[in-house]
Amino acid sequence: MGKFQETGSRRELTCCKLGALVLIVSQMLMRITSGTPVPAPILPDNCTSEEGCCMPQPYTGKPARDFEGDLALPIRIRRPVHKLNESEIARLERGYKLLRELPDLDPRSLSNQANLHCLYCDNGIYYNNMTWPLEIHNHWLFLPWHRMFLYFHERILAKLLDDDTFALPYWNWDNQSSSEEANILPRIYSTNETSYLRDLNRNKCAQPPNLVHLNSIGGCTDKTADELRIENTQVMYTQIVTGAPTPRLFFGEPYSYGDSGGYGPGTFEDNPHGTVHLWVGDPDAATAFNDMGNFGRSARDPVFYTHHSNIDRIWTIWKTLPGKQRTEPTHADFLDSRFTYYDENADQVIVNLSQIINTPLLR
Ligand SMILES: *[C@@H]1O[C@H](CO)[C@@H](O)[C@H](O)[C@H]1NC(C)=O
Ligand SMILES: *[C@@H]1O[C@H](CO)[C@@H](O)[C@H](O)[C@H]1NC(C)=O
Numbered sequence: 001m002g003k004f005q006e007t008g009s010r011r012e013l014t015c016c017k018l019g020a021l022v023l024i025v026s027q028m029l030m031r032i033t034s035g036t037p038v039p040a041p042i043l044p045d046n047c048t049s050e051e052g053c054c055m056p057q058p059y060t061g062k063p064a065r066d067f068e069g070d071l072a073l074p075i076r077i078r079r080p081v082h083k084l085n086e087s088e089i090a091r092l093e094r095g096y097k098l099l100r101e102l103p104d105l106d107p108r109s110l111s112n113q114a115n116l117h118c119l120y121c122d123n124g125i126y127y128n129n130m131t132w133p134l135e136i137h138n139h140w141l142f143l144p145w146h147r148m149f150l151y152f153h154e155r156i157l158a159k160l161l162d163d164d165t166f167a168l169p170y171w172n173w174d175n176q177s178s179s180e181e182a183n184i185l186p187r188i189y190s191t192n193e194t195s196y197l198r199d200l201n202r203n204k205c206a207q208p209p210n211l212v213h214l215n216s217i218g219g220c221t222d223k224t225a226d227e228l229r230i231e232n233t234q235v236m237y238t239q240i241v242t243g244a245p246t247p248r249l250f251f252g253e254p255y256s257y258g259d260s261g262g263y264g265p266g267t268f269e270d271n272p273h274g275t276v277h278l279w280v281g282d283p284d285a286a287t288a289f290n291d292m293g294n295f296g297r298s299a300r301d302p303v304f305y306t307h308h309s310n311i312d313r314i315w316t317i318w319k320t321l322p323g324k325q326r327t328e329p330t331h332a333d334f335l336d337s338r339f340t341y342y343d344e345n346a347d348q349v350i351v352n353l354s355q356i357i358n359t360p361l362l363r
């Protein structure tokens with residue numbers, strides 16, 4: 001349960017004919033119940049997490065409000081993490097220090113943000129009388145749900161820093177150039193022992209200067225740096241360019257209210273998204289692949305947010321690639337899905353998916 005690893009085993013399944021057939025037949029049987037967009041959960045009332053991921057009792061006590069966006073906010077520009085200058089690094093450190101100092105009862109704390117991610121994916125929300133829990137991985141809601149999760153993470157840090165220009169950096173693991181260190185675990189997140197960006201549950205083979213392995217199944221590899229650069233480039237090309245010319249291939253299979261988990265992730269969610277999670281997680285942890293390789297805990301590691309910042313960036317780049325179909329899905333079950341988050345004031349806010357793909361609104 002709760003492992004990014006699962007997408008890897010599904011990939012193995014679909015590579016043989018029998019597996020593909022089983023998958024197609026089971027999809028035909030399971031999709032009968034679909035047809036309604038996902039409604040916004042009421043937190044914590046609708047929370048049924050058995051792992052302790054439920055949010056603290058309503059913190060401000062205010063009812064959830066609808067998200068409107070704030071066009072007065074400055075446009076935030078996310079920069080590559082390996083190119084941040086001294087003052088940007090200091091600001092990032094201070095932000096995570098303040099975040100880690102928030103009390104456990106505050107829904108904005110780093111552990112409660114991880115809990116929010118956990119309950120959206122680890123059987124945490126069974127709506128009344130539903131057979132299956134809400135799930136935001138392994139289908140087309142994956143990219144938009146995580147973009148908005150990052151939006152509030154960034155806004156919470158901005159509020160703590162009292163600096164609305166604050167932008168998350170992105171971990172540029174897709175760049176295999178040997179002239180700079182883009183494709184290693186970001187040094188500022190890993191090498192400074194007193195840093196607030198560190199996490200102790202990481203793969204010992206994922207430390208700098210080892211290169212990221214975008215085809216990782218977790219743990220270590222015998223491949224040389226040159227082999228990894230070539231393989232990583234191939235992964236990017238097949239997953240983002242040749243393998244994902246349509247919304248369905250890139251975003252993943254449809255998912256509607258009440259569906260049983262995901263019917264299949266997009267190429268991008270599977271790999272490199274899932275493989276980078278697995279590569280960073282510690283294979284020797286008591287629960288293997290903690291923290292980054294475990295759905296319930298991954299967002300406790302600050303590197304989660306710089307990883308997903310790159311996911312967000314590549315989604316935008318994908319839309320600019322040649323081909324007429326590189327757009328978001330247009331089905332109402334996609335556009336009208338609604339999610340509940342906590343904003344920078346710890347108030348609950350409900351966001352329509354159609355707002356999440358409106359990047360000017362998000363500034
Ligand atoms: C660091 O980068 C910021 C832009 O993000 C810039 O405003 C600032 O002047 C830079 N500081 C230094 C010391 O280079
Ligand atoms: C969510 O919780 C609210 C408040 O307790 C309840 O009225 C509602 O029926 C629940 N909704 C679903 C879909 O489970």
Ligand SMILES: *[C@@H]1O[C@H](CO)[C@@H](O)[C@H](O)[C@H]1NC(C)=O
Pocket residue numbers: 128129
């Ligand atoms: C759940 O099912 C029971 C029994 O069928 C029904 O009485 C109840 O109204 C249902 N609750 C909701 C929120 O749909």
Ligand SMILES: *[C@@H]1O[C@H](CO)[C@@H](O)[C@H](O)[C@H]1NC(C)=O
Pocket residue numbers: 174175176177179180
């Ligand atoms: C990678 O970084 C190099 C060096 O800065 C740059 O020239 C190149 O355009 C980048 N490539 C990609 C794919 O971003």
Ligand SMILES: *[C@@H]1O[C@H](CO)[C@@H](O)[C@H](O)[C@H]1NC(C)=O
Pocket residue numbers: 093094192193194195196
């Ligand atoms: C390590 O992190 C601490 C805490 O944020 C910071 O004060 C210090 O400057 C960092 N040291 C280096 C060498 O970056």
Ligand SMILES: *[C@@H]1O[C@H](CO)[C@@H](O)[C@H](O)[C@H]1NC(C)=O
Pocket residue numbers: 066067336352354355
């Ligand atoms: C969000 O969705 C709700 C329910 O479908 C709708 O009433 C509302 O107008 C939508 N808001 C925006 C800003 O699209």
Ligand SMILES: [Cu+2]
Pocket residue numbers: 117121137146
């Ligand atoms: Cu996730």
